[in-house]
Amino acid sequence: xxTLLHMQGLTKEYGKEKAVDNVTFSxxxxxxTALIGPNGAGKTTILxxxxxxxxxxxxxxxxxxxxxxxxxxxIGFLPQYPKFYSWLTALxxxxxxxxxxxxxxxxxxxxAEKTLEFLGLxxxxxxxxxxxxxxxxxxxxxxxxxxxxxxxxxLDEPVSALDPIGRREILNLLxxxxxxxxxxxxxxxxxxxxxxxxxxxxxxxGKLVEQGSLGEVQEKYANPVYKMYFSSSEEAARFVEISPxxxxxxxxxxxxxxxxxxxxxNEVLRVLSDSNLSxxxxxxxxxxxxxxxxxxxxxx
Amino acid sequence: MxxxxxxxxxxxxxxxxxxxxxxIPLVFLLFGISEPLMNYFLPQILNAxxxxxxxxxxxxxxxxxxxxxxxxxxxxxxxxxxxxxxGFAGIIARERKNGTATLLYVRPLSYISYVYSKxxxxxxxxVGSVIxxxxxxxxxxxxxxxxxxxxxxxxxxGTYIVWLLxxxxxxxxxxxxxxxxxxxxxSLLLVIFVQLIDGLLGAYWTISPWKLPMYAGGILNxxxxxxxxxxxxTVTVLAVIVLLAGAVYFAKRNVSKTKI
Numbered sequence: 001x002x003t004l005l006h007m008q009g010l011t012k013e014y015g016k017e018k019a020v021d022n023v024t025f026s027x028x029x030x031x032x033t034a035l036i037g038p039n040g041a042g043k044t045t046i047l048x049x050x051x052x053x054x055x056x057x058x059x060x061x062x063x064x065x066x067x068x069x070x071x072x073x074x075i076g077f078l079p080q081y082p083k084f085y086s087w088l089t090a091l092x093x094x095x096x097x098x099x100x101x102x103x104x105x106x107x108x109x110x111x112a113e114k115t116l117e118f119l120g121l122x123x124x125x126x127x128x129x130x131x132x133x134x135x136x137x138x139x140x141x142x143x144x145x146x147x148x149x150x151x152x153x154x155l156d157e158p159v160s161a162l163d164p165i166g167r168r169e170i171l172n173l174l175x176x177x178x179x180x181x182x183x184x185x186x187x188x189x190x191x192x193x194x195x196x197x198x199x200x201x202x203x204x205x206g207k208l209v210e211q212g213s214l215g216e217v218q219e220k221y222a223n224p225v226y227k228m229y230f231s232s233s234e235e236a237a238r239f240v241e242i243s244p245x246x247x248x249x250x251x252x253x254x255x256x257x258x259x260x261x262x263x264x265x266n267e268v269l270r271v272l273s274d275s276n277l278s279x280x281x282x283x284x285x286x287x288x289x290x291x292x293x294x295x296x297x298x299x300x
Numbered sequence: 301m302x303x304x305x306x307x308x309x310x311x312x313x314x315x316x317x318x319x320x321x322x323x324i325p326l327v328f329l330l331f332g333i334s335e336p337l338m339n340y341f342l343p344q345i346l347n348a349x350x351x352x353x354x355x356x357x358x359x360x361x362x363x364x365x366x367x368x369x370x371x372x373x374x375x376x377x378x379x380x381x382x383x384x385x386x387g388f389a390g391i392i393a394r395e396r397k398n399g400t401a402t403l404l405y406v407r408p409l410s411y412i413s414y415v416y417s418k419x420x421x422x423x424x425x426x427v428g429s430v431i432x433x434x435x436x437x438x439x440x441x442x443x444x445x446x447x448x449x450x451x452x453x454x455x456x457x458g459t460y461i462v463w464l465l466x467x468x469x470x471x472x473x474x475x476x477x478x479x480x481x482x483x484x485x486x487s488l489l490l491v492i493f494v495q496l497i498d499g500l501l502g503a504y505w506t507i508s509p510w511k512l513p514m515y516a517g518g519i520l521n522x523x524x525x526x527x528x529x530x531x532x533x534t535v536t537v538l539a540v541i542v543l544l545a546g547a548v549y550f551a552k553r554n555v556s557k558t559k560i
Contacts, residue, residue: 052555053402053556075406079399081399082399082402083399083559084400084403087314087318097403099306100303100408
């Protein structure tokens with residue numbers, strides 16, 4: 001897979017405070033990457049540097065093989081709360097942003113119409129943006145970000161302000177876009193990241209603390225567990241007591257952490273049959289992204 | 301000047317749709333018309349509503365047409381400049397503060413085009429309104445007080461437009477550099493307060509942009525010191541160039557202050 005962007009040692013300082021500290025990562029073409037971290041981790045700062053709104057203190061960015069300072073021609077940017085000129089209609093606004101991004105004036109209107117149609121705003125294109133609902137604003141925000149067909153799409157918390165239906169719609173649109181562009185987005189809603197991502201970048205206090213594909217991170221952080229459902233919490237507690245493996249208990253469920261594929265299920269069942277405990281269900285589970293997030297963010 | 305026309309179209313639509321294109325000319329027209337009318341009809345107005353005892357006679361000075369035009373300029377110099385400074389102090393700063401500028405700044409636009417689109421719309425609104433107001437004023441002055449020499453009036457108008465460009469540049473520079481509130485204060489101080497200081501202490505110097513309205517009046521009644529006038533115009537034009545270059549510089553520098 002070809003690399004579209006490589007960020008090397010990016011640092012952004014505000015006085016003595018480091019908002020982003022020596023962050024290095026690459027984005028492959030036509031992939032989507034999630035920047036994950038708690039508030040203040042540096043997600044928006046990284047996106048702002050790429051969008052040309054902030055200048056890094058240190059570090060270089062190679063775009064398509066060349067060291068670049070100004071990405072404004074090749075990116076589309078959607079801030080977390082996009083703000084529009086309330087006195088322009090959706091079509092006027094999208095057409096204006098298309099022209100400003102370098103789309104030929106002759107086809108800018110057509111492109112704007114097509115984009116609004118694609119995002120489901122075809123009926124509202126003649127309405128002033130000041131009358132738009134939250135979901136419509138997010139779509140219009142996306143429209144201005146993609147109307148000029150950028151090779152890199154930067155999205156800051158693209159769905160966190162939306163209701164579940166709006167979130168689902170925008171996520172589906174983003175998945176469609178993935179085929180034609182490279183997406184870098186920040187989020188703290190981990191279900192979204194789990195759903196739409198090729199690469200995860202975990203940030204904490206400006207530092208990149210973990211990166212990899214969902215599978216890689218899950219493998220590294222979450223050893224699988226057996227989730228064993230007992231009829232009462234006393235039984236679960238007794239099992240944890242007699243278990244020769246590292247185990248813990250939550251209510252009536254006992255967890256055995258599996259390391260290097262040990263123990264095997266039949267060993268566990270043997271211990272169970274010796275103990276006369278009544279087991280109702282056993283599951284082999286992997287940790288959710290949320291559990292990994294908490295582990296990564298809390299470590300160190 | 302890439303993108304200038306797109307940005308200018310946006311400014312134009314904004315000022316049409318928020319009615320600035322209507323109310324700013326109206327303010328200047330109102331003062332332009334009311335000044336000759338008020339001066340002409342003052343005795344009748346006082347008689348009708350002044351509650352004066354029967355037979356009171358006022359000895360009002362006879363105004364020359366030039367004096368009427370200049371008293372209009374005095375109105376413009378206070379209320380007109382107040383409208384310009386407060387009406388446009390947010391022209392760049394407000395966009396930054398409310399976040400609408402963010403989606404402009406992430407595009408490959410030239411900041412020269414960006415600032416000049418604002419400059420052009422301000423020139424159209426402010427200079428256009430003043431010309432409109434003064435032409436209306438000239439008409440009523442002509443009807444009620446007599447004619448003003450056309451050549452002198454053109455010289456006066458040209459000089460006053462240079463002063464207006466200076467005011468516009470100050471407002472634009474402040475808005476590019478500071479937040480809306482501070483930009484309003486700085487513009488007001490530089491336009492109205494310094495003007496007062498120049499009026500009070502200005503006898504000690506003759507070359508100053510703030511003296512241009514006075515020199516404009518001097519051209520109108522043919523009593524201007526050409527050397528001081530030419531130097532003042534030169535200094536003002538230089539100041540305009542510096543202020544506009546500063547506005548472009550700070551508009552670009554303050555991109556990071558836009559709300560994301």
